[in-house]
Amino acid sequence: MDKRVVFDEERCKGCELCVTFCPKNIIYLADRLNRQGYRPATVTEQEKCISCAICARMCPDCAIEVYKH
Amino acid sequence: MRKIFERPKSLAEAAQHYCPGCTHGIVHRLVAEAVDELGLAGRTIGVSPVGCSVFAYNYFNLDFVQAAHGRAPAVATGLKRVLPDRVVFTYQGDGDLASIGAAEIVHAAARGEKITVVFVNNAIYGMTGGQMAPTTLVGQKTTTSPYGRQQEVAGYPIRVAEMLSTMEGAAYIARVAVISPQSVARARKAMLKAFTAQLEGKGFSLVEVLSTCPTNWGMTPVEALKWVETAMMPVFPLGVFRDWEVGEA
Amino acid sequence: MGEKMLMKGNEAIGEAAIKAGCRFFFGYPITPQNELPEYMSRRLPEVGGVFLQAESEVAAINMVYGASCAGGRVMTSSSSPGISLKQEGISYLAGSELPAVIVNIVRGGPGLGGIQPAQSDYFQATRGGGHGDYRTLVYAPSTIQEMVDLVMMAFDKADAYRNPVLVLGDGILGQMMEPVEFPDEPPPEPLAKPWATTGAEGRPPNIISSIILDPELLDKHNWHLMEKYEQIRKKETRWEIYDPYEAEIFLVAYGTMARVARAAIEAAHSRGIDCGLVRPITLWPFPERAFDELADRARAYLSVEMSTGQMVDDVKIAAAGRAPVYFYGRAGGVVPSPAEIVKKIELIFEEIKGGSKRA
Numbered sequence: 094m095d096k097r098v099v100f101d102e103e104r105c106k107g108c109e110l111c112v113t114f115c116p117k118n119i120i121y122l123a124d125r126l127n128r129q130g131y132r133p134a135t136v137t138e139q140e141k142c143i144s145c146a147i148c149a150r151m152c153p154d155c156a157i158e159v160y161k162h
Numbered sequence: 163m164r165k166i167f168e169r170p171k172s173l174a175e176a177a178q179h180y181c182p183g184c185t186h187g188i189v190h191r192l193v194a195e196a197v198d199e200l201g202l203a204g205r206t207i208g209v210s211p212v213g214c215s216v217f218a219y220n221y222f223n224l225d226f227v228q229a230a231h232g233r234a235p236a237v238a239t240g241l242k243r244v245l246p247d248r249v250v251f252t253y254q255g256d257g258d259l260a261s262i263g264a265a266e267i268v269h270a271a272a273r274g275e276k277i278t279v280v281f282v283n284n285a286i287y288g289m290t291g292g293q294m295a296p297t298t299l300v301g302q303k304t305t306t307s308p309y310g311r312q313q314e315v316a317g318y319p320i321r322v323a324e325m326l327s328t329m330e331g332a333a334y335i336a337r338v339a340v341i342s343p344q345s346v347a348r349a350r351k352a353m354l355k356a357f358t359a360q361l362e363g364k365g366f367s368l369v370e371v372l373s374t375c376p377t378n379w380g381m382t383p384v385e386a387l388k389w390v391e392t393a394m395m396p397v398f399p400l401g402v403f404r405d406w407e408v409g410e411a
Numbered sequence: 412m413g414e415k416m417l418m419k420g421n422e423a424i425g426e427a428a429i430k431a432g433c434r435f436f437f438g439y440p441i442t443p444q445n446e447l448p449e450y451m452s453r454r455l456p457e458v459g460g461v462f463l464q465a466e467s468e469v470a471a472i473n474m475v476y477g478a479s480c481a482g483g484r485v486m487t488s489s490s491s492p493g494i495s496l497k498q499e500g501i502s503y504l505a506g507s508e509l510p511a512v513i514v515n516i517v518r519g520g521p522g523l524g525g526i527q528p529a530q531s532d533y534f535q536a537t538r539g540g541g542h543g544d545y546r547t548l549v550y551a552p553s554t555i556q557e558m559v560d561l562v563m564m565a566f567d568k569a570d571a572y573r574n575p576v577l578v579l580g581d582g583i584l585g586q587m588m589e590p591v592e593f594p595d596e597p598p599p600e601p602l603a604k605p606w607a608t609t610g611a612e613g614r615p616p617n618i619i620s621s622i623i624l625d626p627e628l629l630d631k632h633n634w635h636l637m638e639k640y641e642q643i644r645k646k647e648t649r650w651e652i653y654d655p656y657e658a659e660i661f662l663v664a665y666g667t668m669a670r671v672a673r674a675a676i677e678a679a680h681s682r683g684i685d686c687g688l689v690r691p692i693t694l695w696p697f698p699e700r701a702f703d704e705l706a707d708r709a710r711a712y713l714s715v716e717m718s719t720g721q722m723v724d725d726v727k728i729a730a731a732g733r734a735p736v737y738f739y740g741r742a743g744g745v746v747p748s749p750a751e752i753v754k755k756i757e758l759i760f761e762e763i764k765g766g767s768k769r770a
Contacts, residue, residue, distance in 0.1 A: 095163050108183030108376075108383040114343055131182065146167040147343045153187025154178060159167035204612030209477070210620075219618045225608035227480045228620035230503050233473035236465065240477020240485070241608070243461045244435060248481075248610050266473070269466035 097142035097160050098149075100134055104156035107131035111148035111157065117141050120148060170194040172203045176220050183383020185373040186214060188340045189282055189349075190221050193253065196353040197224065200361065206249040207241055209234040211258035214288040218253050232263025235270035238277040249360055251278040257287045260296040260320045267326070267368075274331025274365035278356045281322060281368055284375040285394060292378030296320045299397055304378070319397060323370045327403035333365035335404040339372040339395065341387040352402075364406045372398055413595045421446035421585040423555050424514055424578070425454060427562035428486050432598040433512070434460035435485040437474035439467055441493045442526045443582035444516035448488065468493040472500030472513075479509040480619050482607035484566055488514035491532050492523060494540075501575050502541030505636070506621030510569035512562070513547075514578045516585045519744040527744020528581035528667055533721035536577050537695040544633050546640045548647055549577045549694040551665040555589035561692070563598070570602045572643055579694065581717070583667045583746070643696060650698030652705070656685035659710040660759060663689045663726050667746065672715055675752035682753065684760050686713075694722070702729040709734045711763050715752055716740040735763070 098120075105127060111134050112120045119141045122132040134156075136142060149157040169175075173194035180186045197206050203224060210218035212231035219226030229237040234252035242250045259267050259281050270277065286304055287293040294307040297319045301310040311319075323337040334356050338349035349371060356367035372394050374386035381389060418426065425447050428436070436455055438448035448464070455462040465471035471487050478485040489497060494515045504511050515536065519529040539545045548568055552558040558580065565576040608617045623629040653673065654661075664672040669690045676686045689701050689712070702709070711734055714723035723738040730736050739755040741747045 104177055106182035110183060110383055110387070113384050113387075144166055149167040150343055150346050151188070153180065153183065153185055155169045155173060155187065155191055157167070158165060158169075160163045161166045162163050205610035207481075207608045207610060216622060219616075219620060223611070223616055225611045225617050226619070227477065227608050228507075228618075228622055229476070230473060230499055233469070233476075233500075236470040236473035237477035237480070239463070239470075240435070240437065240474035240479070240483075241481045242477075243463060243474070244478045244481035244483035244485075245609060265466050266470050269470065 095160065095162070096139050097144050097162070098136050098139065099158045099160070100136070101156040102127050102133035102135070103129070104154045105131060105133035106154060107133060108153065109134070110151045110153065114147050114151045116145060116147060117143060170198045172197045172223050174221050174223050178221055179217060180214065181377040183374065183376045183386065185340045186282060188346060189280060189371050189373060190218065192346070192350050192353045193251070193280055194222060195350060196357050199354060200357055202249045202357065205247070206251070207245070209238045209241070209250070209252040211252070211254040213255040213258045215253055215255060215282065216289070232258050232261070233266055234258065235263065235266040235275065235277065235279065239270060239275050242275065242277055249278070249357065251280060251357070253280045254282070255288065256283045256285065256295045256297040260322050267322070271326045271329040271332045271366045271368070274333070276360050276363055276365060278360045279368040280353070281370045282373045283322070283370055283398065284373040285319070286375050286378050288375050288378055299393060321398060323368070323403050326368060329366070331366050332368070332404050333359040333406040334367040336402045337370040337372065337398060337400050339390055339400055341372070341390045359406060413593050415590045415592050417588050418555060418591050419446060419586060419588050420555050420558055420580060421516065422450045423559050423591050424488070424562050425450035426593065427559040428512065428566070429454055429458055429460070430593050430598060431484070431563040431566040432601055433484045433486050433566060434458065435478045435483045436460070436462050437465050437471040437478070437485070437487050439465050439471050439489065439493060441490045443518060443585055444488050444490050444514070446585065447514065468496035469499070472497040475511050476500055476504055476509060479504065479511050480608045482604040482609060484601060486512040486514070488516065490516045490518045491520050491529070494532065494535070498535070498541035501547065502539070502543050502545060503621050504575045505539070505545035505547065506543060507619050508573040509575070509619070510573055511575045512565045512569055512578065513575055514580065517579060517581045519742065525744045526582065528583045528717060528746060529742065529744055530581065530666065530668060530717040531721065531742060532579070533694060533716070533718060536579055537697070537725070545636060546695055547575045547577050548572070548643055549579060551579045551692060551694050552584065553666050553669040553690065555584070555587065556591050558584065559591050559593065568647060572639055574639065579666060581667050647693060648696040648698050648700065649692035650701045651690040651692060652687065652701055653690060654687035656680060656687065658685040658687040659708055660684070660686045660713065660756060661689050661705060661709050662686055662713050662715055662752070663691070663722065664715040665691045665694060665722070668715055668717055671747060671749060672752065675749040675756065678749045678753045679756045682757070684756055686756060697725040697729060699729040702731070706733050711735050711737060711759050713737045713739060713755060713759060715747060717746060718742055
């Protein structure tokens with residue numbers, strides 16, 4: 094399926110604000126490092142995303158785009 | 163499939179240098195959203211301070227001027243007096259605005275200067291390494307108040323929004339926070355209203371934003387959001403302190 | 412030229428600025444220059460301009476900074492202690508390459524000093540004045556007419572070089588009245604300022620800043636500024652040589668002091684000693700070429716100043732050991748009299764003996 098929430102992993106600083114506020118608790122920090130040395134936020138269960146965009150509104154780095162079907 | 167959230171056009175692509183979880187990035191986005199929503203990108207000029215947001219000009223697709231420490235309201239005054247039909251805003255931290263620039267902000271408000279001020283209050287000097295700010299809380303430890311701010315020595319934090327709300331030249335003064343989706347939504351509305359005050363020529367407008375400094379507070383970004391709520395908000399209550407549409411709030 | 416009228420120096424500066432197209436003035440009260448902001452507060456609204464009394468000199472110069480960023484023709488004025496406060500802003504103007512005209516009606520210092528005329532801000536004016544490697548073009552008029560002419564020129568030079576320009580006067584020049592004429596023709600169209608921050612409609616954003624953290628780039632920026640200053644040195648240096656008696660002793664004086672020096676030259680002549688005058692019109696760049704022109708016959712220079720000796724350093728550099736350099740000065744608002752200067756001239760004459768004292 095098409096992704097509902099897309100992270101620009103290279104911009105992510107792993108601050109976890111999106112993780113904290115996701116009402117569906119589907120965001121987590123990946124087990125890898127981006128080029129800045131941070132563990133980027135990610136979502137695997139895209140189908141559980143309700144496209145509320147709360148993660149994007151709390152992201153200080155504008156690293157998240159949100160889509161709705 | 164439709165995109166329901168993307169970067170506002172007035173916010174530049176450039177990656178920001180702020181520390182992880184620092185809420186400057188959210189405030190930047192709210193400013194850009196307000197400028198875009200009101201269709202002001204082509205006629206807005208920003209003024210950046212000295213402090214963590216000194217490079218704000220790199221993060222907006224707008225004309226920008228970098229000002230000397232504390233002088234952004236004076237620089238904005240010069241810009242606005244030459245270009246009264248443009249939109250001019252300053253973006254300043256607590257050291258810049260409430261300490262070294264205390265005179266400039268008070269007089270810009272008193273003159274009813276038709277500029278918008280985005281005041282980011284995180285109760286500490288960030289860029290220089292976590293020194294005591296004019297908004298540091300009593301008891302708060304910083305690198306220059308290692309025993310906690312003692313009122314006998316260093317006095318009390320300045321409540322900028324309340325102080326400036328006594329100025330007849332001020333059209334809109336609000337204090338908001340960016341610590342939750344709800345507070346961000348309210349901050350967004352305050353930002354729009356502050357720019358509207360300027361657009362309608364009502365006078366000076368200022369939005370004080372309670373913000374975080376996880377690095378210098380020695381907290382995780384999530385802990386820092388909670389500290390804003392539990393420690394800062396009792397001293398710096400949120401609210402609208404002046405609103406030209408409803409009279410003095 | 413237009414009709415001749417009698418004007419006070421400080422007011423003539425204001426009218427000259429308006430004639431030059433200046434429409435923005437930000438200032439703060441300080442004696443002895445108050446007639447200038449007062450004049451601007453009256454005149455600028457009449458021509459659609461803005462006069463604003465700032466909360467401090469610091470705020471005033473930063474308003475100038477903002478107005479200049481917006482592309483406005485802008486000016487401020489103050490007197491010595493106030494100019495010290497403006498120096499931070501002047502450094503930023505120079506670093507960001509912004510035009511502005513700054514008038515200093517110099518008074519005695521240091522500290523609060525006094526309010527009487529002085530020339531003790533020479534070092535501050537000619538060595539940049541604030542922090543960092545920069546220079547400002549500095550005009551030093553000695554008559555009210557010259558004040559008018561140089562103030563008008565100052566705006567064009569500030570725009571052309573994108574650099575602050577200083578005009579130095581003192582309480583005597585500010586308060587005295589002399590006949591002046593203003594040009595009839597309107598000022599030339601000011602230069603386009605595509606760099607100004609006016610809103611980025613239809614073009615990429617303009618950024619005005621003086622912060623450059625990369626040392627290599629900051630070094631490059633400094634050398635770029637120096638190249639510009641070199642151009643100013645080549646093209647904008649001004650001076651006058653007054654030499655009615657084909658003298659061998661030359662006084663060096665500017666502004667008010669140059670007027671006194673002329674009287675001293677006449678007094679010395681009547682006592683049998685012939686002197687000339689080198690009058691720097693730009694203090695920076697200093698007119699070193701004037702001293703090259705006189706190198707073959709000048710046997711001594713006497714720098715006469717309303718200070719304890721500042722310009723004399725530049726005179727020594729310019730004389731380059733080709734003739735001895737003497738100094739006479741009074742400080743704190745005392746203006747050296749022609750008689751005092753003549754006394755000094757006689758001593759010099761004795762020292763360099765063999766001078767051409769007429770029988």
